[in-house]
Amino acid sequence: MNKGSDVISALQFTRSDVERLITIAEELRRRLEAGERIEAAKGRILFTAFFEPSTRTRLSFQFAMVRLGGSVVDLGPEEVTSRAKGESPEDTLRTVDSYNPDVIVVRHREPGFASKAAEICRAPVVNAGDGYNEHPTQALLDVYTIWRSLGRVDGVSIGLMGDLKYGRTVSSLSYILSNFRDVTIYFISPPALRPREEVLRILDQRRTRYEFAESLDEVVSRVDVLYVTRLQKERMSPEEYERLKGSYTVSYESLRKYGRIPLIMHPLPRVWELTPDVDVLPQAIYFEQARNGLYMRMALLKTILGV
Amino acid sequence: MNKGSDVISALQFTRSDVERLITIAEELRRRLEAGERIEAAKGRILFTAFFEPSTRTRLSFQFAMVRLGGSVVDLGPEEVTSRAKGESPEDTLRTVDSYNPDVIVVRHREPGFASKAAEICRAPVVNAGDGYNEHPTQALLDVYTIWRSLGRVDGVSIGLMGDLKYGRTVSSLSYILSNFRDVTIYFISPPALRPREEVLRILDQRRTRYEFAESLDEVVSRVDVLYVTRLQKERMSPEEYERLKGSYTVSYESLRKYGRIPLIMHPLPRVWELTPDVDVLPQAIYFEQARNGLYMRMALLKTILGV
Amino acid sequence: MNKGSDVISALQFTRSDVERLITIAEELRRRLEAGERIEAAKGRILFTAFFEPSTRTRLSFQFAMVRLGGSVVDLGPEEVTSRAKGESPEDTLRTVDSYNPDVIVVRHREPGFASKAAEICRAPVVNAGDGYNEHPTQALLDVYTIWRSLGRVDGVSIGLMGDLKYGRTVSSLSYILSNFRDVTIYFISPPALRPREEVLRILDQRRTRYEFAESLDEVVSRVDVLYVTRLQKERMSPEEYERLKGSYTVSYESLRKYGRIPLIMHPLPRVWELTPDVDVLPQAIYFEQARNGLYMRMALLKTILGV
Known part of the structure; x- marks a missing residue:
């Protein structure tokens, strides 16, 4: 886990990655609970693309980004987007990736989709669920x-x-x-x-x-x-x-x-x-x-x- | 009406509460009309949860929060959220409340729902309509x-x-x-x-x-x-x-x-x-x-x- | 094209308007590629009203506004708004215009709709597609x-x-x-x-x-x-x-x-x-x-x- 990494599978995390993330999470928790306002992600944009409905995963990423001082742009409910016109999710992602989001969180019902998305996109991709595969x-x-x-x-x-x-x-x-x-x-x-x-x-x-x-x-x-x-x-x-x-x-x-x-x-x-x-x-x-x-x-x- | 209050019923407002709110509203209006940028709510997050469709109430709360310098996270249209998986609105709110929004605005078709939400949530809850009951x-x-x-x-x-x-x-x-x-x-x-x-x-x-x-x-x-x-x-x-x-x-x-x-x-x-x-x-x-x-x-x- | 202009038809752009916009676009590109954070639109609100589904136009305007340092409020998918209650799009726009957005981007399936919207709204209106007419x-x-x-x-x-x-x-x-x-x-x-x-x-x-x-x-x-x-x-x-x-x-x-x-x-x-x-x-x-x-x-x- 480094700057710019995609997060596709739980297998990519070593024990020390997990421990480091826990340490950072604890520190952020402490700072927020102390009433501190964090601006680390100021000017950065998270793009959330849930091709499958989600409440908590989508919202917790959005809260996380905003609490870091960053901004969020959301694909919106899939049913009402261009998907109605028959566009492939790959084209959708590739297009949005061209708008330069700083990180993309993606969910899709197809196992392996996040991995495909990471190949398509220049921005780091986080897998928020790819079918029965991983989360x-x-x-x-x-x-x-x-x-x-x-x-x-x-x-x-x-x-x-x-x-x-x-x-x-x-x-x-x-x-x-x-x-x-x-x-x-x-x-x-x-x-x-x-x-x-x-x-x-x-x-x-x-x-x-x-x-x-x-x-x-x-x-x-x-x-x-x-x-x-x-x-x-x-x-x-x-x-x-x-x-x-x-x-x-x-x-x-x-x-x-x-x-x-x-x-x-x-x-x-x-x-x-x-x-x-x-x-x-x-x-x-x-x-x-x-x-x-x-x-x-x-x-x-x-x-x-x-x- | 104090810091941290829930807003569930119009009955909770005294005459002097109403007058004070009018005074604040007038002052905000004057500052905005003078072109001032307000940052009072910087770093604060409003969560809007409309379990029933709404345009103007939802949007006016979102504009209000952004004009105060704060941020908004929205539940999204109810049809495409976890509700599809059968989750109770109580669970949805309790979960999102755990993400620490600074204030929650909620609409639901069930009379008394806002009051229930206020019991569940640590964040202050504002009733944006609970069925035929109140607004x-x-x-x-x-x-x-x-x-x-x-x-x-x-x-x-x-x-x-x-x-x-x-x-x-x-x-x-x-x-x-x-x-x-x-x-x-x-x-x-x-x-x-x-x-x-x-x-x-x-x-x-x-x-x-x-x-x-x-x-x-x-x-x-x-x-x-x-x-x-x-x-x-x-x-x-x-x-x-x-x-x-x-x-x-x-x-x-x-x-x-x-x-x-x-x-x-x-x-x-x-x-x-x-x-x-x-x-x-x-x-x-x-x-x-x-x-x-x-x-x-x-x-x-x-x-x-x-x- | 001046401050406050509506953008309804491609016919309103002169050659020099186009050249000036290209120059500005190139400069913004250069600044963003150099890693600069732009805050020109800080405190400003873009309202996106897509009465017809859209992915890329909506998202690219939202990214554009956020990259300029501004904020976005979105109407949300038409199916789940008050439109269900039978409100006219004109009333919807007029209401939201009263919340003082700094600019409104609108799409509607009716040719000429953007022009009508511009008459209704005090905020500048940008046509993001009005039926078969223009984009x-x-x-x-x-x-x-x-x-x-x-x-x-x-x-x-x-x-x-x-x-x-x-x-x-x-x-x-x-x-x-x-x-x-x-x-x-x-x-x-x-x-x-x-x-x-x-x-x-x-x-x-x-x-x-x-x-x-x-x-x-x-x-x-x-x-x-x-x-x-x-x-x-x-x-x-x-x-x-x-x-x-x-x-x-x-x-x-x-x-x-x-x-x-x-x-x-x-x-x-x-x-x-x-x-x-x-x-x-x-x-x-x-x-x-x-x-x-x-x-x-x-x-x-x-x-x-x-x-």
Whole structure:
């Protein structure tokens, strides 16, 4: 991670990259909380291009850039842009890149799209989600959240639950975690929704421990952190979806039966898989996790811009 | 109204709050008209969250914040945000609140939503319309407009015409007016669309005079100001709607027959109930009213931000 | 072109206006490329009102304004604004004009709309496309591109190809070119899609040479620049559309057969009429053309704002 770097995959971050970003995020947090106004990115422009709807990722990048003193130009909702006239997203990006944005954040439903965008554009490109593939900045803020909550990442034991095959945060988070020592990942999902082969292969190469489970009950006593994600309706038959809904719902009720409740994380938005009654638990840290996204993305933008 | 206050209901404004806001609005107007650049809100971020479409309220808040030297981040059109994935607006707000906006302006079709939002968010929340319930900042600019046009609010006689039951500007404006002395409100509507009981009860408590009428003809000679609002099609049967359209349309023709034409106000947007040929009349002050919204919202933001 | 001018038609630009804008654009380009931060438009607000979808024109104006140090407020996609409630675009503009934007950029599908907007608004209005009528700022950047590529505009020989009847860039570009000496325009289109009478009449008055052709083959050896535009499906019968697609497609293959390949321009977005395999040719300057739009629009805004 240097000035001008593209951010395409979580695999490109070394342990020391992650640690450096956490340090910068903490410092920015401290300065903002002290009421300081930051102007590091004054005169710089972030271009946000979400070819797929997004609230929190788009908004947290926009807040991050504005809090750094910079400006934002947004593509706008894809449905109402030239895409209506049939333009390719590649042409759109290439054109906007010619307007000299200082950094481009892009989301697209096509796996590999961010990488293609980075080839097309002179400006640094940040992947804010390319289909089921990756979502590296989410993984950075997730690890930052673990670090803040536990004081360390080494030795963490984490359960990732939900649709692990098509959930892009799952692959990126696993990659970042594999930089750390003595991490154990429990993949909690129906067998058909386990992580993709390519993800497991990398964990194997990096000798990161992982196990599979089909229900939270099997592993809850062993995890420090439970990372809940959505089960996506469109990935399974209606019958299977209805059958699984019950066992993949984390609620106050379902957690109460455990002796020890792990920290609960979720990339949000949540639908039914994590009920609002969990919010009152001290272990519920998903809104704190969202907030961490602001500081981590500020740290990332600051690094890319070299300011 | 202090630094950090939420603005949920027009009922929270005392007479002296209103007067103070008018004073600030006038001062801001004078400075802007003198070509001064204001930087009071530099480094501050307004987050605008319109879960229901809006042009003028959203844009006037955005202009107000930028004219104060601050920045804006917008939720974007609701249809294309995470709402598509089924997230609750509460979760959306709570997440964005974690990004530390300095103030949040929210509109939602659910009565009471702004109040709920204020409980959820640490940032001050401004209600920009919660269903049929209230629209307090519209009421502030309305009263500012009356003050600017007549030189006073005490003693004003005003006709509110249209759908008074579900028009949120009607309740909020009535509440603000009830702070002033010797005000008379004429509610001009079909009997079924008279203001809600809760609104009338408050006027009774505050001993604000009001009368009902079914047509403008009955009261026009007695009002200083005619405040026209839309009759909403979805509130009545098609037959009734067609029947009422004629008598609830204010046009150059319909006004000409009166000896004395009152000031004409409208919260806009207008559809058929106020025809464009009225625009030429000196009594037509609805675009001036819209402009007043800029200064009043600047005054409000300045007060909330404490800058 | 002076401070405060509306920009409605390409006809309002004299040769010396164009030359002055090119000079300003070149200077801004040089300063930006030298890493300078420009703050000329600090405290000024551009309002962008695209009643018809747009990506590049909207974004390039927004980038231009932000690069000048100013701020942008955007109407938002038309579908989700008050337009849903039936407000006229005239009322929308008049209202927003009352918020005192420093300049308004407007696009609308109705020919003549920008002119109407300029009458309504106190702020200077820039036409970013009014139906099939005109798109003067596109024409300015087109001529700027010709000037940059050939070192002159006088004496240029250009082929305009596609739907010349309803393509608004065609009329505006022809008007600007007619300011220069010894220009020849080849209109390459099916006979039914030749430029409108009013356009030809003006070229006649200004004694600008033009010829008609039905295929590129007829004229390619004589043009310095080929300006490709879309053939719009909705303008012809499905059979005719299918029949013409082949001969109105510019591809690497189709260009290779010519002894000398002219410079290739396109206002973008392109669909099938210009294939991506052309991008590798040194003559393909349409992305450079897009970039020139940034500098030209900065020059234009700077001039209008008088900063």
